[in-house]
Amino acid sequence: MTKISFYILPDGARSNRYTLACRLADKAYQQGHRVFVHTRSMDEARHMDRLLWTFRDGSFIPHGLHGKADPTQTPVLIGHGEDAEDEHEILINLSPETPGFFSRFERVAEPIDQDAEVRKNGRLRYRFYKDRGYPLETHNLSS
Numbered sequence: 001m002t003k004i005s006f007y008i009l010p011d012g013a014r015s016n017r018y019t020l021a022c023r024l025a026d027k028a029y030q031q032g033h034r035v036f037v038h039t040r041s042m043d044e045a046r047h048m049d050r051l052l053w054t055f056r057d058g059s060f061i062p063h064g065l066h067g068k069a070d071p072t073q074t075p076v077l078i079g080h081g082e083d084a085e086d087e088h089e090i091l092i093n094l095s096p097e098t099p100g101f102f103s104r105f106e107r108v109a110e111p112i113d114q115d116a117e118v119r120k121n122g123r124l125r126y127r128f129y130k131d132r133g134y135p136l137e138t139h140n141l142s143s
Contacts, residue, residue: 003135005136006138007112010141013141016113018048018051020113021111024092033089035090037092038092041080042080064077064078071085094111
C-alpha cells in the first residue's frame with residue numbers, strides 16, 4: 001500500500017514548497033530512487049525544471065520534463081495533468097488535487113508551506129488519504 005508523507009514548513013520558513021520539493025527529490029535521487037514530480041500546470045513544471053538546476057550550489061539532479069526527457073536516462077521527471085506512465089517509486093505532489101494515479105507509487109510526498117490555499121488543499125488531501133486507509137506520516141520541519 002502506498003505510504004503518504006506530508007512535509008510541513010513552519011511559519012517564517014525561508015523556503016517554499018517548491019524548494020522543499022527539490023530537497024526531497026535530491027534526497028530520493030541520492031538514495032537511488034526514481035521520482036515523479038507532479039505539478040498543476042506546464043508553467044509550474046517549467047518552474048520546477050529551472051529550480052532543480054539552481055536550488056543548491058554544486059548539486060546536480062538529472063531531471064527533465066515528462067514526455068520530453070528520456071526516462072531511461074532521467075531519474076527525476078516533472079509532469080502535470082498526465083499519467084505518470086511507468087513511474088512507480090516516489091511521487092512528489094505539488095498539485096492542489098490528489099493525482100488519480102497516486103496509488104501505484106510506493107511513496108507519495110506532499111510538501112506543504114504556509115500559503116493558506118496550499119494548507120487548505122493539503123488538509124483535503126490528508127482527509128482523502130486517511131478516509132481510504134492509507135498509512136500517513138506528518139513531518140513538521142524546522143526553519
